[in-house]
Amino acid sequence: MRITIKILKGQDVTLDVxxxxxxxxxxxxxxxxxNIPLPEQKLLLLGRTLKDENTVSAYPNLHEGCKLNLVVMRPRIEGLREILQKSFRKYYNEPQADNLVIAFMTDFETNLKQMSVDDIERLSESLLGV
Known part of the structure; x- marks a missing residue:
């Protein structure tokens, strides 16, 4: 069966499986x-991560003509939390900066969980000016 792999801001690839x-x-x-290293790949079907040790047949919704999303997880140089810590510490003392980071990350994660992969793709494109 043929399955299409859709890459955010990249080309599509078709696999025979x-x-x-x-x-x-x-x-x-x-x-x-x-040329995307294995550790940087995350395959999603309907927003759920596919486990490496499972077979195609373990996913009933994975069928001929299906599209999977490939998320490329680049190695982290510096995470959002660390960037926020550095920025907030310029203007606030350490406990205040920590509380602001916690509040920001909680709000950010709540909002992110409500978005679909398509929503994230549209947001990325608009921020990149594509």
């Missing part, structure tokens, strides 16, 4: 076609 194909084997094929 069988019901017994492991998700990890799909990721290896993606690595060879797109």
């Amino acid at each position: 069988e019901p017994h194909t492991l998700i990890s084997d799909m990721k290896k094929e993606i690595e060879s076609k797109l």
Whole structure:
């Protein structure tokens, strides 16, 4: 069966898979076609992460012509929390900065959980001016 892998702000790739194909084997094929290292790949089906040790048949919604989203998780240089800490500490004392970071991250995570992958893609495109 043919499955399309959709990459945020990238090209689509089509894979030929069988019901017994492991998700990890799909990721290896993606690595060879797109040069995206395995540890940086996260495959999503309907917003849920596919587990490497499972086969295609473990996911009933994964069928011929299905589209999976590939999230590329680049190695973290510096996370949002660390950037916020540095920024807030310029203007506030440490306990105040910590409280602001906690409040910001809680609000950010709540809002992010309410967004679909398509919402995130549209937001990314608008922020990048694409």
